[in-house]
Amino acid sequence: MTPTDAQIKDWMNKQPQAFRDTPTVRARKIGLWVLLIGLFAWCLYDFNFSPERIWVGLQRLGTVVSFMFPPHLWETWPEWVEVFTALGETVAMAFLGTVLGLIIAFPVSFLGAKNITRIFFLRHTARRGYDIIRAFETLILALIFIRAFGLGPLAGILAIAVSEIGTFGKLFSEALENTSKRPVEGVVASGGSRFQSILYGIMPQVLPVHLSIILYNFESNVRSSTILGIVGAGGIGFMLSDRIAGLFWDQVWTIIFLIIAMVYIVDYLSGLIRTRVIGKWEGAH
Amino acid sequence: MTAAADVTPLRPMDQFELDYSAQRRRAKLGWFIASVLFFAFFAFSAWLGDFFKVTQVTNVDGSREFRWIIPAGLPRLGEFIEKTLPVLRWDSLGADFAGWFWRWKVWLNLLIETVLIAFMATALGVFGGFVMSFPASRNLAPNKWVLWICRRYLEIARTVPELVWALIFVFCFSVGPMAGVLAIGLHTAGALGKLYSEVNENIDMRPLEGVKAAGGTWFDQIRYGAVPQVMPNIISYTLLRFEINVRASSIIGYVGAGGLGQEFREALSLQEYTDLSALFIIIFVTVMVIDYGSEKLRHRVIGLEKGPAT
Numbered sequence: 106m107t108p109t110d111a112q113i114k115d116w117m118n119k120q121p122q123a124f125r126d127t128p129t130v131r132a133r134k135i136g137l138w139v140l141l142i143g144l145f146a147w148c149l150y151d152f153n154f155s156p157e158r159i160w161v162g163l164q165r166l167g168t169v170v171s172f173m174f175p176p177h178l179w180e181t182w183p184e185w186v187e188v189f190t191a192l193g194e195t196v197a198m199a200f201l202g203t204v205l206g207l208i209i210a211f212p213v214s215f216l217g218a219k220n221i222t223r224i225f226f227l228r229h230t231a232r233r234g235y236d237i238i239r240a241f242e243t244l245i246l247a248l249i250f251i252r253a254f255g256l257g258p259l260a261g262i263l264a265i266a267v268s269e270i271g272t273f274g275k276l277f278s279e280a281l282e283n284t285s286k287r288p289v290e291g292v293v294a295s296g297g298s299r300f301q302s303i304l305y306g307i308m309p310q311v312l313p314v315h316l317s318i319i320l321y322n323f324e325s326n327v328r329s330s331t332i333l334g335i336v337g338a339g340g341i342g343f344m345l346s347d348r349i350a351g352l353f354w355d356q357v358w359t360i361i362f363l364i365i366a367m368v369y370i371v372d373y374l375s376g377l378i379r380t381r382v383i384g385k386w387e388g389a390h
Numbered sequence: 391m392t393a394a395a396d397v398t399p400l401r402p403m404d405q406f407e408l409d410y411s412a413q414r415r416r417a418k419l420g421w422f423i424a425s426v427l428f429f430a431f432f433a434f435s436a437w438l439g440d441f442f443k444v445t446q447v448t449n450v451d452g453s454r455e456f457r458w459i460i461p462a463g464l465p466r467l468g469e470f471i472e473k474t475l476p477v478l479r480w481d482s483l484g485a486d487f488a489g490w491f492w493r494w495k496v497w498l499n500l501l502i503e504t505v506l507i508a509f510m511a512t513a514l515g516v517f518g519g520f521v522m523s524f525p526a527s528r529n530l531a532p533n534k535w536v537l538w539i540c541r542r543y544l545e546i547a548r549t550v551p552e553l554v555w556a557l558i559f560v561f562c563f564s565v566g567p568m569a570g571v572l573a574i575g576l577h578t579a580g581a582l583g584k585l586y587s588e589v590n591e592n593i594d595m596r597p598l599e600g601v602k603a604a605g606g607t608w609f610d611q612i613r614y615g616a617v618p619q620v621m622p623n624i625i626s627y628t629l630l631r632f633e634i635n636v637r638a639s640s641i642i643g644y645v646g647a648g649g650l651g652q653e654f655r656e657a658l659s660l661q662e663y664t665d666l667s668a669l670f671i672i673i674f675v676t677v678m679v680i681d682y683g684s685e686k687l688r689h690r691v692i693g694l695e696k697g698p699a700t
Contacts, residue, residue, distance in 0.1 A: 141513070148510045151503075152567045152648070162563035169562060190438075197435030204432065240674050244553075244641050248658065253467035254459060259440040332551045336644065339440075342554075349557045357558075365549045 169354050176362065177355035188344070188360070192367050194258045195340035198333065199326035199371075202265025207319060209266070210273035217278030220286070221303065231274070238271030247333045261338030265326050276318045277311075284310040313383045320375040327371045331364055341367075473663040491668050497653065501672060503567055504649035505680070507642070508635040510571045515578025515635075516628050519544075522579065523586030524612050530590055530598075532608055544587075547580025552638050556647040567648025574638050578631055585627050586620070593619045625691050629684045636680050640673045 108116075117124050126134070179185050215221050216231035243264050250260035289306035297305065334342020341364055348356045436442070443459045476490040491497070522540050524530050531537035555573035563569045598615030606614065643651025650669060657665035 144506075145510060145513055148506050148571075151506070152510070152571060154568055158563065158568070162559075162568075165562040166559075169558060193435075194438050197438040200431065200435050201439050201441075240677065241670075242637060242641055242673075244644070245654065245670065248654070249470065250467070252470045254463035255445070257440050257443075258438065259443070259459060259463075262439050328549070328551060332553045335553050335557070345554060346557060349561070352561070361550055361554070365546060368549050 172354035173358040191341040191344045198261040198330040201262045205266035206269025214277030218281035235271045235274040243268045256337045258339035261333040280314040474667045476664040507639040511574035514575030518579030519582030522583045527587040527590035544583040552577040565646040570642045570647030
């Protein structure tokens with residue numbers, strides 16, 4: 106039953122298209138790979154990836170990693186309080202930033218939805234507004250707010266809040282557009298005003314979607330508020346960059362593990378809220 | 391309705407009313423507890439976040455007074471933003487523009503460096519993520535231990551932000567784009583490894599069984615059974631990641647890891663505030679161009695290779 110090598114060769118010659126690409130496709134594939142690999146090689150040269158530099162770097166990295174075990178544990182209670190305050194500040198930054206962004210973005214998002222704002226000009230101005238806000242990196246916003254409000258978590262909160270206005274505005278208005286029209290028609294048919302048709306026709310459809318967007322963004326803000334600390338906006342990131350600057354690698358690893366634990370816990374809790382509230386919502390229907 | 395309960399003909403209806411009001415009470419209690427928790431947490435985090443901090447400000451006549459930090463900071467914010475905007479006059483527009491983008495030669499070089507950092511980091515991340523994604527997906531892992539180790543590795547790589555990796559790598563590999571490439575590459579490997587392994591978990595296992603039945607090893611099964619199915623998704627995720635990495639590499643220079651970010655730091659410390667707006671415009675335009683190009687490419691790739699795995 107097993108075909109011989111000669112038979113296989115014979116089939117391959119009879120049906121070349123089934124076994125390999127046409128010459129043009131092959132030439133294009135090879136060209137693409139050559140281009141990518143050439144660019145990569147040029148980068149290696151341009152960025153000075155010399156073997157001895159990599160070797161020295163790896164040795165140093167080995168030293169840094171060797172501080173991971175045994176993990177550093179602070180000895181006095183005030184030091185632990187300092188660490189946990191910093192972790193709390195990071196979560197607080199993400200939480201307040203999300204909530205403040207939400208408070209502003211929720212009403213504004215109605216302007217960007219096609220089925221609610223029929224005025225073309227207004228809708229497009231709102232949409233471009235969200236895009237421009239989203240173009241600002243949170244980190245750059247934080248730098249600006251640090252200039253105005255000084256070092257500390259407040260700058261981070263405002264940076265997250267502003268960048269969330271753009272994100273929430275876009276995602277919320279897309280959620281509003283993806284609703285079914287039939288509940289709205291039902292409310293209008295029974296004599297509801299336009300406001301009532303939005304309140305009873307559209308809102309029940311979008312609230313679960315909004316909630317899951319909010320929770321997801323909160324999770325991602327917890328991650329980004331860690332970074333904001335590095336430029337001086339308080340929280341655990343500030344402490345981490347301080348310890349790295351002082352080359353206290355043992356403390357650095359402990360802080361990194363605490364950050365990972367914090368992200369785990371926040372993700373777990375928000376998953377809990379998500380299943381609870383959205384599950385309950387579906388049960389009520 | 392409750393009055394009708396005394397006459398007692400409508401038992402099921404009454405039962406419904408009773409259940410309904412009980413449910414309402416439970417829902418109200420739930421809402422009450424949730425909002426109390428929410429406001430407690432809100433107030434606590436507002437306190438942690440310096441909302442009620444008091445700061446000293448100098449008045450116009452030179453006297454000092456205490457004010458809450460937010461009203462004290464808002465005018466300063468306005469002043470700062472005003473300082474970053476360049477003065478552009480209509481009759482000397484060319485000279486004003488030249489003055490605004492006065493370091494354009496340096497910036498252009500750094501911009502190319504930024505895009506190349508993103509490219510190289512994406513390439514490293516794709517390689518790392520692709521290799522790790524197969525042992526990190528539940529249906530393909532050779533055994534439990536490999537699965538566990540690969541998953542934890544990917545989690546650590548993506549949970550720690552690029553900027554933190556960059557700080558560590560700047561210490562190890564000295565200042566320059568190399569540290570940035572490695573930092574973003576490591577983070578990308580973690581993020582892409584997770585996405586790829588999710589794609590891998592949704593594939594059709596029958597082609598792999600076919601390869602196994604024909605005597606293929608684990609590597610043969612992955613190569614001829616799994617890879618062709620996941621390829622289109624992988625290309626699309628990779629291009630998306632490249633866009634994200636361009637943004638990341640434009641700020642990673644802030645900690646000394648190459649790219650345009652270092653100019654932000656320099657402009658801030660040398661108080662060349664109009665440079666900030668110029669840099670922002672450069673990054674904005676670059677990111678827009680790259681987003682647009684990669685979106686076009688992505689649509690073409692998805693159109694070209696309509697694979698079974700989506």
